[in-house]
Amino acid sequence: QQTTMDKIATEGKITVAVQTQGPPVSFVDSKGERTGLVIDIMKMMAEDMGVELVIQDYDWKGLIPALKSGKVDLIAADMTPTAKRSMQVVFTDPVFFAENVAFALKSKGFTKWQDLNADGMTVAATQASTYADAARKHISKAELKEYAGGTAQTTQAVAAGRADGGVTDKASLAQYTAGDSEFMMLDGVLAQEPLGFAVRPDSLHLLFTLNNYIGLIRYDGRLQERLAYWWESLDWEKDHK
Amino acid sequence: MFESIAEKWAITVNLWPILMHGLWLTFAVSMLAIVLGSALGFGLGVVRTLPFGWPRRLIGLYLHVFRGTPFLVQLYIVYFVLPSLDIAFLQFDSFVAAIVALSFYTSSYVTEITAAAVRAVPPGQEEAARAAGMSKSQALYHVVLPQALRLMIPPMAGVYVVIIKSTSLLSVIGIAELTRQGEIAILRLPGNVLFVYCLIAVVYFIYCYPVLRFSQWGERRFGRIDGS
Amino acid sequence: MSSLLQHFNYRVVGQYLDIFAEGMFATLWMSAVCLVASIFFGVFVALMRMSPNPLIWRLAAGYIQAIRATPLLIQIYLVYYGLPALLPFGNFFDETQTALIALTIHSTPYMAEIIRAGILSVPAGQAEGAYSVGFSRPQTLFHVVLPQALANVTPPLIGQTAILIKDTSLFSIIAVFELMGAGVRMFSETVVATESYVTTAICYLMIYMLTLILARFAQQKLGGTEWRRI
Amino acid sequence: MIRIENVSKQFGEIKALNDVSCVVAPGEVLVIVGPSGSGKSTLLRTINGLETISSGRIVVDGVEVGAKATDMNKLRTSIGMVFQHFNLFSHKTALENIVMCQTVSLKRNRAEATAIGRDLLARVGIPDKADSYPSQLSGGQQQRVAIARSLAMHPKVMLFDEATSALDPETVSGVLQLMQELATEGMTMVVVTHEMGFAREAADRVIFMDQGEIQEEANPQVFFDAPKNERTIKFLSQIL
Amino acid sequence: MIRIENVSKQFGEIKALNDVSCVVAPGEVLVIVGPSGSGKSTLLRTINGLETISSGRIVVDGVEVGAKATDMNKLRTSIGMVFQHFNLFSHKTALENIVMCQTVSLKRNRAEATAIGRDLLARVGIPDKADSYPSQLSGGQQQRVAIARSLAMHPKVMLFDEATSALDPETVSGVLQLMQELATEGMTMVVVTHEMGFAREAADRVIFMDQGEIQEEANPQVFFDAPKNERTIKFLSQIL
């Protein structure tokens, strides 16, 4: 039986499922190029392994089925390794961490996320996401509205006054609050989540390889460099906006 | 005011090539599916009007299953579940899977329309053909089906528009059709969600409106069964 | 087939049954409301479409074409976000009401076209028979023409109803929970895709079968089934 | 009872009625004959306002048809009409056809309407067909239901448009007999028919129409045995 | 030419034909009359196999109808049938209706078929209607096209099922005349009709059917002037 790694080695290409969910994790920039943090890391790894990188773009609903049905070798997305998900696929060590934060219109005059946690408030989050879980748990007094789509759709609901505030991750939110935006991030972090890549349960060789590689770039500083560029600042906007 | 118009114009110019690319994919997938699905549905619809008990019931079941479940689920099963059966020819890539799923979905509607149209042709027409010495299949081909086809044009165009619009679900299996292209663009253009969706609507309209006009024309031209 | 069943985890489905029940109930009542409303308004739009007055029929035709040529997704967004921007009282409607309004606006033209075909299929003599015994126009429409028209077009009406039921799945884009939302929820938490989607499909099929039964019942109510056998 | 004054009716280019005048007395049976397309149906339909007229005036029982002040729905309940193709409501049973007209147009209560309906079905000779749908009835039976339905309104006038031409010859005689009974009971009737036998026996007066005009008007003896108009003579020669 | 032997036909519960036997000689004109539902149409339709029979045997021109070895499509080209409601192909013009039957069933080439078609349209008196669609033709014209279409096959037998009962009385005489011409040319014909005038003049023999059975069979003089069967007497009394 050929392992996934054998296949990658013999075919000379690694097939990765990504979700184009928006900057900075994975998106299509103004030049029409597919780019973002995970794409960057994957490109780097494929180059170091000496294989070709094949990227396949799926909707969120298609990521895990694509992996399980063998359409791709791994998923490179900002997926939280929950216990139930781990029963289906295997996650790598965390590659980076997301901070779930709340946001609102500046005009509302809120300062910290706790301000949203009151009766009569409504909070928007992406349908069935870990943001929604965090909101349900921490902003429990407010009514939660779960919008299908992503952060863009959530901010739209808040901008239109359909919700008093929203919950998403800090990095995705950054571009919405930049400059003289009408949005502001509220102080405080609701929850921190590790984010990792996922492989099929039987792709052990590939799993170890990925973990090794994450360790490698963490210690040689290349991961921090990428994170600083994509994740912790808006530096990427100059090059890709 | 003018600033915002200028801004929207800039966005439009910027997005247009992307949307057109999405439209092309939408067009290609929907056209292929419409052609294949109509052919399949037409065949099944004709069989459904023939006096064979078993095939008729089987087709009825097929029809209800495909019409009664969301297309998303059908798409999902074709692309993700069928490959797990380990049958070589079921290993579709996403484009083929999209065509296969959409064709079956289309055919379920076309089957119903075809059967209804064939039944709407007065039975006397077939009898007259048989009485003139035509075989059952000749009567079907020369007399019944040409008349049924005319009745099918208006409802078919309606179904085609539904099919065209359901291509927007294909992003689940990684096809960057029109809606998906627009949504990808939205990610880069926070604050313009509504405007970009309107642009998408305009592009769909450009594609669908002629189809609907064609149906209207067809209704006037062929809706009545005579040639006048 | 066996490998299909072998991959089906009943236990996990069991954990989500209550959520599916909740979603199914929501889908059921919301589709029922939209169905009744869109048939009701569909009758009016159909009558407008058949009006001899060019202003009225062009208005109806324009509405029908514009709605049919654009996707529901975008119509829902426009009603949800666009309406408050245009009308001061737009925010008056909550998500569920907005969703119901949008879907009704969307499916009314489809129903109208089917009903129009149905009305045209009723022989003119039927209305004349009614007029000649002193029925007014509304009475003729209500007692004679519509019952026959609707019974004549039951098959396409069922087809459109099936589409309408499935269209409610788009409600989740404006945060309205329904059956597809239940499926997405289960999938997102457990990532067992086959189970999530097949269960969703079965629930939709159950609703669809219910509509088939109701349609047969309605057809009988509209004046028995025997009369349609010639 | 019916006064038709200089009535004309235009369908686009076609003059279906051209300056037609005629009076029908209470209790009179007027039979209209004429070739196809001569305007017989059109004349009948203008009497109960199913067709509007282009010019002229029609007065039924003192009420002007189509005038602004006239409640046409009410007027129509006093004018029964029986069509060539019966026009029974196909989604209702024979009895319901008769009952519905009464409950809707006359606001009679259901029980009373049903009793009247059953009576009338017995009168027209098909009491056992009450629960059959039109499609389950033979042509002759359908025509009887249609007559019963009209009678349920207690009309002052009955109009028959080729009431028997969609029936097979054997059934015709039964329906004609029923019409003759009505005539002897004193019902005012206007009958368009191709059945010259009926015209001869039941008519008080016969009108021959052609090209939208009344060509000849006479009592049946004169009409059939000594027609004057050339067109009438030709017509009768082909029919008999 | 046609030999019908002990033919029965059951529709579920209903016995539409009950042990019917009868022979039609070449060149003979047989007229079938009878009340509605008596099985006239059914008998006619079994002759060209549009209806299968439950028992018995039908032989046309030496070939058994419905037998395994019989090529029914070929047999049907030698049996012309004209229907009550014409059944012209509504998507084809009058000429194309006639041409298509020849090219499809007889594999005649188009040019020849067209020539024959034009000839026949002239023969039935409507050469100028070649390019009209059925919906643009009057009932009588449609019926003529239907007859021409059947004649194009050069049938040995023609079957007419109430060929004139959907026509208005004035048009009827023209079509009957055409049928009479065919009869005098020696065509074998079986005609179901309610036109007693035609039966009397054109028939070589008249059959009276009731309840799926042949009740009386006689030449027209005897049939109309001295019928024996009680049922026939009642029937004729109501028709005339």
Ligand SMILES: Nc1ncnc2c1ncn2[C@@H]1O[C@H](COP(=O)(O)OP(=O)(O)OP(=O)(O)O)[C@@H](O)[C@H]1O
């Ligand atoms: N709705 C209509 N639109 C246009 N023309 C019409 C309409 N109704 C009748 N006509 C025309 O008016 C003329 C008179 O028609 P009408 O039906 O009154 O004749 P008729 O004497 O009843 O004939 P028939 O014996 O065939 O019933 C015909 O030329 C017919 O074509």
Ligand SMILES: Nc1ncnc2c1ncn2[C@@H]1O[C@H](COP(=O)(O)OP(=O)(O)OP(=O)(O)O)[C@@H](O)[C@H]1O
């Ligand atoms: N396809 C059928 N299915 C069931 N019963 C039928 C069918 N065709 C005819 N019948 C029945 O067979 C009997 C004979 O019918 P048929 O049409 O031969 O009568 P007919 O003599 O032609 O009457 P008409 O003068 O009304 O045309 C009738 O009782 C009829 O109801």
Ligand SMILES: [Mg+2]
């Ligand atoms: Mg008339």
Ligand SMILES: [Mg+2]
């Ligand atoms: Mg018959």
